[in-house]
Amino acid sequence: xTTTATHRALNFSAGPGVLPEEVLRQVQHDIWxxxxxxxxxxxxxxxxxxxxxxxxxxxxxxxxxxxxxxDYDVLFxxxxxxxxxxxxxxxxxxxxxxxxxxxxxYWARKTAxxxxxxxxxxxxxxGKPSNYTFIPRQSELKFSASPAxxxxxxxxxxxxxxxxxxxxxxxxxxxVCDMCSDIYSRPFDVTxxxxxxxxxxxxxxxxxxxxxxxxxxxxxxxxxxLPTLLRYKPFAENESRPNTPPVFAIYVVGLVFKWILKxxxxxxxxxxxxxxAKIIYDVIDATGFYTGHARDDSRSLMNISFRTPSPxxxxxxxxxxxxxGMDNLKGHRSIGGIRASVYNAFPTEGCxxxxxxxxxFERKHG
Amino acid sequence: xTTTATHRALNFSAGPGVLPEEVLRQVQHDIWxxxxxxxxxxxxxxxxxxxxxxxxxxxxxxxxxxxxxxDYDVLFxxxxxxxxxxxxxxxxxxxxxxxxxxxxxYWARKTAxxxxxxxxxxxxxxGKPSNYTFIPRQSELKFSASPAxxxxxxxxxxxxxxxxxxxxxxxxxxxVCDMCSDIYSRPFDVTxxxxxxxxxxxxxxxxxxxxxxxxxxxxxxxxxxLPTLLRYKPFAENESRPNTPPVFAIYVVGLVFKWILKxxxxxxxxxxxxxxAKIIYDVIDATGFYTGHARDDSRSLMNISFRTPSPxxxxxxxxxxxxxGMDNLKGHRSIGGIRASVYNAFPTEGCxxxxxxxxxFERKHG
Numbered sequence: 001x002t003t004t005a006t007h008r009a010l011n012f013s014a015g016p017g018v019l020p021e022e023v024l025r026q027v028q029h030d031i032w033x034x035x036x037x038x039x040x041x042x043x044x045x046x047x048x049x050x051x052x053x054x055x056x057x058x059x060x061x062x063x064x065x066x067x068x069x070x071d072y073d074v075l076f077x078x079x080x081x082x083x084x085x086x087x088x089x090x091x092x093x094x095x096x097x098x099x100x101x102x103x104x105x106y107w108a109r110k111t112a113x114x115x116x117x118x119x120x121x122x123x124x125x126x127g128k129p130s131n132y133t134f135i136p137r138q139s140e141l142k143f144s145a146s147p148a149x150x151x152x153x154x155x156x157x158x159x160x161x162x163x164x165x166x167x168x169x170x171x172x173x174x175x176v177c178d179m180c181s182d183i184y185s186r187p188f189d190v191t192x193x194x195x196x197x198x199x200x201x202x203x204x205x206x207x208x209x210x211x212x213x214x215x216x217x218x219x220x221x222x223x224x225x226l227p228t229l230l231r232y233k234p235f236a237e238n239e240s241r242p243n244t245p246p247v248f249a250i251y252v253v254g255l256v257f258k259w260i261l262k263x264x265x266x267x268x269x270x271x272x273x274x275x276x277a278k279i280i281y282d283v284i285d286a287t288g289f290y291t292g293h294a295r296d297d298s299r300s301l302m303n304i305s306f307r308t309p310s311p312x313x314x315x316x317x318x319x320x321x322x323x324x325g326m327d328n329l330k331g332h333r334s335i336g337g338i339r340a341s342v343y344n345a346f347p348t349e350g351c352x353x354x355x356x357x358x359x360x361f362e363r364k365h366g
Numbered sequence: 367x368t369t370t371a372t373h374r375a376l377n378f379s380a381g382p383g384v385l386p387e388e389v390l391r392q393v394q395h396d397i398w399x400x401x402x403x404x405x406x407x408x409x410x411x412x413x414x415x416x417x418x419x420x421x422x423x424x425x426x427x428x429x430x431x432x433x434x435x436x437d438y439d440v441l442f443x444x445x446x447x448x449x450x451x452x453x454x455x456x457x458x459x460x461x462x463x464x465x466x467x468x469x470x471x472y473w474a475r476k477t478a479x480x481x482x483x484x485x486x487x488x489x490x491x492x493g494k495p496s497n498y499t500f501i502p503r504q505s506e507l508k509f510s511a512s513p514a515x516x517x518x519x520x521x522x523x524x525x526x527x528x529x530x531x532x533x534x535x536x537x538x539x540x541x542v543c544d545m546c547s548d549i550y551s552r553p554f555d556v557t558x559x560x561x562x563x564x565x566x567x568x569x570x571x572x573x574x575x576x577x578x579x580x581x582x583x584x585x586x587x588x589x590x591x592l593p594t595l596l597r598y599k600p601f602a603e604n605e606s607r608p609n610t611p612p613v614f615a616i617y618v619v620g621l622v623f624k625w626i627l628k629x630x631x632x633x634x635x636x637x638x639x640x641x642x643a644k645i646i647y648d649v650i651d652a653t654g655f656y657t658g659h660a661r662d663d664s665r666s667l668m669n670i671s672f673r674t675p676s677p678x679x680x681x682x683x684x685x686x687x688x689x690x691g692m693d694n695l696k697g698h699r700s701i702g703g704i705r706a707s708v709y710n711a712f713p714t715e716g717c718x719x720x721x722x723x724x725x726x727f728e729r730k731h732g
Binding site for chain 2 (some may be wrong): 007008009011013014015016017018019020024025027028031032033037038039040042043044046048078079082083084085086114117164199201205206207208209225226227228229232242243244245246247248249303325327328
């Protein structure tokens with residue numbers, strides 16, 4: 001294999017995104033032979049002893065990393081986070097009931113839209129008028145009378161905004177969080193949440209697995225008859241294998257949990273993410289050449305969305321960056337501009353290289 | 367990487383199962399760097415040019431292998447074949463309508479059970495009284511008055527039975543087939559089918575992707591309001607990426623399609639599968655020591671379920687086989703015994719080695 005020789009790009013993809021290189025090395029080996037079984041990870045039965053260990057460790061390590069207690073279940077589902085858009089109301093919203101949603105961007109809005117098939121979505125905050133440039137303060141959340149749950153999106157991948165506090169729903173109302181793009185990028189108090197979900201493809205692994213952390217009492221809600229695989233409970237009761245699970249994706253997510261533990265857990269990860277983002281935001285703030293999309297108090301540490309003085313200069317920026325091995329910097333089609341995603345696995349040195357490039361680009365074209 | 371050195375076991379797993387070694391080699395390389403992009407296959411955005419090519423080729427190659435015309439769409443979904451248990455009636459069965467199912471085993475029964483959430487399942491054939499040892503003849507299928515579709519399972523992984531003809535539903539009634547464990551193991555006339563589905567993890571790739579081949583007119587059936595990702599149409603309209611798809615799994619399935627084409631397509635594949643299975647069935651038929659589960663006319667070429675004179679001898683067989691590098695031979699918990707799965711990627715020499723072992727085991731313990 002010549003893989004070692006290959007030069008790796010600086011991958012700023014918003015997801016699927018960059019993974020730790022030591023994880024990739026392990027996967028390369030295990031594709032051919034998992035732990036001396038003579039069988040590759042893609043070829044092992046989900047009922048084999050090797051997978052029994054993989055799923056048990058993935059669940060245990062997920063709890064260890066997140067400080068998650070026994071009153072929560074960790075599930076590995078499929079269909080991406082978008083499948084949770086209907087699974088959540090299907091499982092938690094009584095027929096004709098109301099759930100509250102904070103609309104802080106593209107994905108937050110889509111989630112609320114899917115609620116209509118099971119009940120009513122009350123928009124507790126609407127960021128659209130302000131072009132989704134900021135995160136609401138607690139006082140800006142207007143809840144309905146008695147919502148079945150309150151849903152928010154902790155980090156908005158496209159807008160580059162992020163909650164820097166955990167919003168509080170009315171007493172007794174479960175807090176549901178789409179944590180896709182900042183899960184395990186910083187410590188958080190799981191006891192404040194009823195349900196947390198995240199597609200793996202940003203901070204946890206490849207696309208193909210969705211992590212759901214659910215408070216056990218919510219498994220007992222049963223507002224309507226649902227097919228087996230649209231209910232959370234059969235997954236909770238069967239280590240997420242009521243049917244064949246996405247073995248490979250779950251295995252990689254398990255390796256990433258072990259990588260996070262090796263880094264010392266979420267506290268050092270969070271500190272590194274702070275300094276990584278600062279390296280880039282400092283260049284944006286240094287002069288008027290670059291403009292960040294998010295209001296200062298709402299800036300994301302994962303996705304840094306900004307623009308140069310003109311769309312043409314944005315294009316040029318992306319082209320020149322790519323020529324220097326910095327890839328996937330194009331902003332989402334819905335807002336354009338430039339987006340640098342710097343998830344857990346993105347190296348600090350990569351941020352420095354990028355900041356240096358930004359300064360030089362400004363010097364040349366400013 | 368030391369992978370080349372490692373000894374590989376003979377993997378008789380019923381699924382996830384053995385994959386072609388040249389595919390595994392390609393994956394090992396692309397995990398680190400896909401086609402010189404400097405970015406691994408798990409780290410590429412599903413909107414990147416590299417993935418545009420992967421999904422376009424996967425769809426085109428799937429059609430090429432299966433001889434599938436433009437009146438069909440090829441979709442790549444998630445949730446395993448079991449998710450189709452509810453997606454099919456949800457999308458094709460009118461409220462309170464009836465669909466016909468042939469119950470030829472564990473999975474066929476489970477599929478029919480999930481139909482209840484949308485309408486009525488009429489059992490056109492019930493194999494339970496005969497312990498699922500045979501496949502019904504056309505004349506043994508008793509259809510209801512006007513079913514919305516007729517569903518059958520072309521190969522029963524557990525029972526080791528397989529249809530050697532394509533059953534014919536009443537005129538105008540779409541034929542729906544769970545082809546999980548024998549898709550692309552032999553040629554078939556797609557024009558006889560309305561919808562074909564298969565979890566990838568047997569003949570097509572790793573667990574985590576489900577292939578659905580659907581006749582375009584069926585995409586227009588809309589018997590009830592459904593959340594976006596429970597409908598087939600958004601997948602058909604967006605190259606199976608209305609949201610983030612299981613990029614890695616689809617990429618591997620694409621490699622397997624190319625491998626099948628390199629083998630010369632389904633005709634030579636089918637001939638090889640015929641001779642592979644014959645090597646093992648011949649040993650079963652040679653004496654009275656081994657007993658096959660399936661009736662002769664219903665034998666599966668993919669999953670060979672049989673037993674020795676006693677459960678203890680079965681155990682011994684499985685243990686001694688494993689000691690000689692032949693793994694995953696334990697029969698499904700629901701029927702016990704021994705099961706040898708010999709999917710497309712399982713080598714002919716492996717069948718000969720196994721047959722030799724069977725003869726020796728009989729000599730020692732017969």
